[in-house]
Amino acid sequence: MKKMFVIQITALLLISGSLGGMLVFTDVYDEINTRIVSVLCLSCIKLEPKLDLEYIFDTANKENHPDFVLENLLEGVVFLHYSADACHGCDIIYSVIKDFFNVEYGKDEVFFETTLFEDSPVAYFYNNVDHTTQEMRDSYEVYDVGGQGARPMCTIVTLKYDRGIVKPYFASIYGTFGDTDEERISFLTQTMQASIELYNEFRDGYIPE
């Protein structure tokens, strides 16, 4: 009986002490909240958002577009790619988009490159939201029109005329863009072509706010 009590007390002190230590000395509580609890896990729901490409002017959280987006819009269309850890859909899209834009980077990196699509410059940003900078993480909130924190999310920012001013005009899309890589490439190609067409039409009138 005494031996069991010693084992129980030792185990309790060891485990609850470690748990208390983790809660006090690490940011695990916040990380679990922001990376799991507050994110819509597409693996857990076995669904992905319907591919519904809708361009809009108003940002999701009514904040201004990030400076890095406004600046890069001077050069061309901006493509923002948001990924996350332990995300099956993100893994599918990761390799497709890398090939599509012909860029090379690691899945945990923050990556930026001005690349070319059919001879038009595209500012491509890759963000793994679990490993990125605060600025990039904040930009996710700006474009998360679904409002559920779903990943993968891609945002294409182009330009369009709105009540006398040329403004950033964007669409956010979630999920894997189809069942096969051919479908995904085809969807991306059409989307990029339409976005670049809009951009070319309105770029002369664009002045960053």
Place this chain on the structure above:
Amino acid sequence: MKLQKKRLLSQIIFFFYANLGVLNIKTGLCFPFFYCHACPTASSACPIRAIEQSIYKGSFTWKFLLYPFLILGTIGILSGRAVCGWACPIGLLQRGTAKVARRIKNHSFAQKLGQHKIEKYLRYIKYINLIGLALVTSYFIGFMFTDICPVGFLTGTIPILVLYPGKFVPNSFFMIALIVFILFMILIFIVERGWCRYFCPVGAILAPFNKISFLHIHIDKEKCIHCNACSDICPMGINVPEMNRDPECILCGKCIKVCSKHIISYERV
């Protein structure tokens, strides 16, 4: 208040805790039981998802791996698998389906199956689920338990489809998950606490703690008349008179209530 009413009240209170997200309360805790954070009203994280995320495709985030084990470990040392019997919302669901399961249990075929020697080995499936699907496949190939989890389907997929009609489409795991979910529903109607007995990976983490938990079920074996009323009523199908800190015991207390000799009791330390 009678013990089983107290237990029901406790399960209802924990059901509300699990769904505090409806009041926009989202914590950074892991549930100490089986519930899915993809449920639109969930307040905490699924411990299995945290474990999977920590080692997904060869990555290693030690905090996410250790944290759920420490939460479950602390509760496990204090009360063993009592959370399965007193707190888990999926346990509450199975309480609702138990009447049907008990009726089926009395059928001769079910009795034969229940007493078959293979039955005790089926209980190891939950450890295979934990090690195989939550740890090994997640680490090596990225296939996770959460991809096919029936509880995620019940508490995440179905509410999301209802709340956001037409906004989502099935992913590649949907059909498999649907089949698993149908099997899960059949299981909990034909075997009392079938999910807890055979498949629950959170139960697999908690089960070993029954061996050293402060709170456990004590039986005065010398006074036992072997009427087997306790074994008959046990939702986990344990041979109660022979039980000694059984890893399967969820401390529901049904055996305490039914014992005519009053020789079964909760014991601390």
